[in-house]
Amino acid sequence: MTMITKRARKSAARLNFSRPLSGLFCVLMVVFILGPLAWLGIRAFAESWTFPNLGPDGWTLRWWSVVLGDETLGRAVQNSLALAALTVLVSACICLPAAYAFARYEFWGRRTFLIGLFALNAFPKMGLYVTIASLFYALNLMSTVLGVLIVHVLGTVVFMTWIPAAAFAAVPRSLEEAARDAGASKLRVFFSVTFPLALPGILVAAVMSFLASFDEAQGSYLIGAPDIMTMPTQMYTLVLNYPNQVAAVFSILLAIPSVALLLAAHKHIVGGTLAEGFQIK
């Protein structure tokens, strides 16, 4: 009894001492993480800005009409959305069966395959894209939709394999066997039991893949530019050629799908589905 109170008092004392410190750390982290976003976001509605002032000289919505009326920017938005949707579809067709296999089967070469998938992650991105681009010259894939699509799909393979594999592995076998005992066919078991239970994991993988494609900038820039411009690659030229406020508006537009999709999947991502997916299960 005395030991407990002593410990409680001790930890209370430590709390009192560390509360201002952790408070300061919190404030610094808020400024560090949210500060740049807020500072950029305000610019989308700013008339102009004089240096030492902490706010703009006036407010306007003018920049929004500039962006929404610009044809090249509009095309970039279309390209990005179409490419991201296509990437998720192709990636799911290629990777989901493999995810199921990794979760449920023992087979020859499994270990080698796993190392192969790890290896994909272990290559620094820009180096990889440079080697891919060298090959794409020979295959006539530079500045083509197919070339950019291949790069985007490569960027999603790990998400689309790992996260669903962890989800499939987490489906209790006893449930599948119960369904089998009740007379369901193998296909029926998969679609009525396994797939619905693994669906949250698969959706997280799809969201992550969509965003990976939507946000992919370096590979698309090296292989697609200047013929195929997506929203992120358009940013590279935008910040040089347009006023600051236009880049700010474009940034907000570019961030909307990410924020919306990730908020929708937020619970699963923070709940550990993502972290689980990066370790073999």
Add this chain to the structure above:
Amino acid sequence: MTLAPTRGSKRRAIATPAVARRPLGFFLALPPIILILLFVGFPIVLAFAFSIGLTGGLNHVIASIGLNVHEAENWWGTPAAYIEVLSNSRILRDLSVTVGVTALSTVTVIFLALGIGLFLKLRGGRIARLLSGLAIIPLFIPVVIASWAIVTFYSGDGFVRSVFAQFGVEAPVWAFTMVAVVIGSVWTSLPFAVLMITSGLQAIPNAMIEAARDAGAGFLRIVVSILIPMAFVPILIAVTFTAIGVVGSFTVPYFTGPNAPNMLGVSMSNYFSAFNQPQQSVVMAFIVFVIASGIAAAYVWANFRSAKDQGKV
């Protein structure tokens, strides 16, 4: 592969005695592997041949487009391109900048992520949850935007300088310096490390920490002897992912860094597109691969250790 008598495999063996090594699994798993072999493995082999001056076959096109290509006069290649790149003092400066930024960013990210993770595990409460939620936010933001936001925040007329100017203090301009590159790398790498490390720490049973506390262990002792060893694999994965991500990054240094010296990712892209010297670019890529392979070995090892612990491999 023989099933070791571990927890996972035993459960599996009981549940389905007939878990077969069927070829079906092999064929289902094949498509992504073929994709990787075709568009990662094959280009890397080809690019290596190109980097040592073997310009025949599929390398013919790139060799004829590119400028300043060193061609080998024999079948085993020539190190001429490597010698040229490694004796170029500007590229060497880029290389040392790359290594420095990677090391500094990784240490900072892991330090912050461990701090947040430990705070959440040992103290808990609203502030801790708020902090870990906050650290995930960069995951929601495309890297291009993040980089641009960081440049405007730390630029000559940015927030930091404006705030200091209110008090008549002249703050340094960090935009377009390596400081901004490190800040940007930390900003973009933080969410993954925090997710990895907090989920690793949360998986440790509280009873263990309580037991150590009862035995008189202090905060530091609990962290060093229990929490870090038990969450070692997720921590190592966070370290390798962060380091590999930073070493091969392009967007963050391109937006936030100086023209020169900058990280190799930027010089690689410049040499490939702007200078049209693909061979030199490929050589730089292989230099980065060598740096990353050391880090990657740790990642593969950590993953197999964790897979073995769970009896999955």
